[in-house]
Amino acid sequence: MKTGFLDKLIDRLDKLDPSSLQTHFLRLMKEKGLLETVFNALHEGIIVLDSRGIIFYANNAAANLLGFPIEEAMRQPISRYLRGIEWNRVVNLDEQEWSKLLSREIEINYPEHKFLNFYVMPISLPEDMGKGAVVIFRDITQDREKQLRVVQSERMHALTLLAAGVAHEIGNPLNSLHIHLQLMERELERLKPEDRQNFKELTRVARTEVERLHLIITQFLHAIRPTPPQLESCQITDVLQETLAFMKQEITNRDIVVELKCPDPVPKISVDRNQIKQAFFNLIKNAIQAMSKEGLLTISMFSNDRAVGISFQDTGVGIPPEDVSRLFEPYRTTKLQGSGLGLMIVQRIVHDHRGEIEIHSQPNRGTTVTLLLPLDQRRMRLLKAPRKSRTSRRQRKKEEST
Numbered sequence: 001m002k003t004g005f006l007d008k009l010i011d012r013l014d015k016l017d018p019s020s021l022q023t024h025f026l027r028l029m030k031e032k033g034l035l036e037t038v039f040n041a042l043h044e045g046i047i048v049l050d051s052r053g054i055i056f057y058a059n060n061a062a063a064n065l066l067g068f069p070i071e072e073a074m075r076q077p078i079s080r081y082l083r084g085i086e087w088n089r090v091v092n093l094d095e096q097e098w099s100k101l102l103s104r105e106i107e108i109n110y111p112e113h114k115f116l117n118f119y120v121m122p123i124s125l126p127e128d129m130g131k132g133a134v135v136i137f138r139d140i141t142q143d144r145e146k147q148l149r150v151v152q153s154e155r156m157h158a159l160t161l162l163a164a165g166v167a168h169e170i171g172n173p174l175n176s177l178h179i180h181l182q183l184m185e186r187e188l189e190r191l192k193p194e195d196r197q198n199f200k201e202l203t204r205v206a207r208t209e210v211e212r213l214h215l216i217i218t219q220f221l222h223a224i225r226p227t228p229p230q231l232e233s234c235q236i237t238d239v240l241q242e243t244l245a246f247m248k249q250e251i252t253n254r255d256i257v258v259e260l261k262c263p264d265p266v267p268k269i270s271v272d273r274n275q276i277k278q279a280f281f282n283l284i285k286n287a288i289q290a291m292s293k294e295g296l297l298t299i300s301m302f303s304n305d306r307a308v309g310i311s312f313q314d315t316g317v318g319i320p321p322e323d324v325s326r327l328f329e330p331y332r333t334t335k336l337q338g339s340g341l342g343l344m345i346v347q348r349i350v351h352d353h354r355g356e357i358e359i360h361s362q363p364n365r366g367t368t369v370t371l372l373l374p375l376d377q378r379r380m381r382l383l384k385a386p387r388k389s390r391t392s393r394r395q396r397k398k399e400e401s402t
Helices: 005-009 019-042 058-068 087-093 095-100 140-189 193-224 234-245 248-253 273-292 342-354 376-384 392-400
Strands: 043-050 055-058 104-108 114-124 131-139 230-235 257-262 269-271 295-303 307-313 355-362 364-375
Touching: 043 058, 055 355, 058 131, 114 364, 131 355, 230 234, 234 248, 234 269, 234 295, 234 307, 248 273, 248 392, 269 273, 269 364, 273 295, 273 307, 273 342, 342 355, 342 364
Parallel strands: 257 295
Antiparallel strands: 043 055, 043 131, 104 114, 114 131, 230 269, 295 307, 307 364, 355 364
16 A cells, blocks of 8 residues: 555545545555455464454464464454463563564464464554554474484484494404304313303303394494395295294293284285394394283284285383384483384384384383385386376377378
């Protein structure tokens, strides 16, 4: 609206005939509608408050971000939608409160989970309305996700440097220890039977600890040096059985009962056997460590039209709800001897196979981890090129005949 147009119109009201007055009134309505159209086209939310913190204008973006119908919000206090802020102090030009609210980030869960940045600018309203404020919102959810990816990238870079150092400083001495323990076991065969048994037990303990350290280093390297899966068609039950056979001694020592529930037959899928075996190993190890002796580990398999599912259900201590969202963070572990990398490696392997991972847990009742690995047919459908239309075929034949 042009500057001074309304003032000039008011000065000339007594000189205007009904026809001219109607023309000017329509022009005012048109320009008002233009301004509202502009405000509603903005992605930023705008709310105007009066001196009592009551909403008397909100654009469409503000209504969408905060989840309220515009008609319902009119003449409602802003505190109904944004709590925890002393709006009375803000709209009354309290400079101290205003400076604190100049820019603030909030997290909302309704109507969608979002992060919003908003700032408040006190304004002077027409004399009959006193003082007020305008609140401007901006959706920064994508910015937050980008920041999270940067943090994760930096974290992985730090992990890479640490793992490289660990592998260099510890790997070689471990190999030397392993070789010398083998030599010692050979020499023990020359001892008397009564002495040989005691020394064998000592070397067995030492060899176990060396193998445990070697496993930690291997997990570090798997976590920071992901390699594309080398897919081959196989029966996933065979991979599971191989993993259980490898871990048989540890499962037996902890008196864990393993129950398998596998339908017959389970469809073949294309996986990297070694990577999937590593994922199974980590999940089984987590499960048996979460249980006391005589626990029950139930491994179930199922399939549908898009994937084969493998579910690992233990009867262990479970996971507190506040920790579930952080399970895949590196070094996140509640076990004294854990590295905090097991689930992170499982997640990477499953994602590299275009699969999904689900976790459900109840404290003191156990945890269920389910892997969903896509069927070969579904993978082929996703990669299949779009069919050419019949029109294009006919056109090609026509061109060839000419």
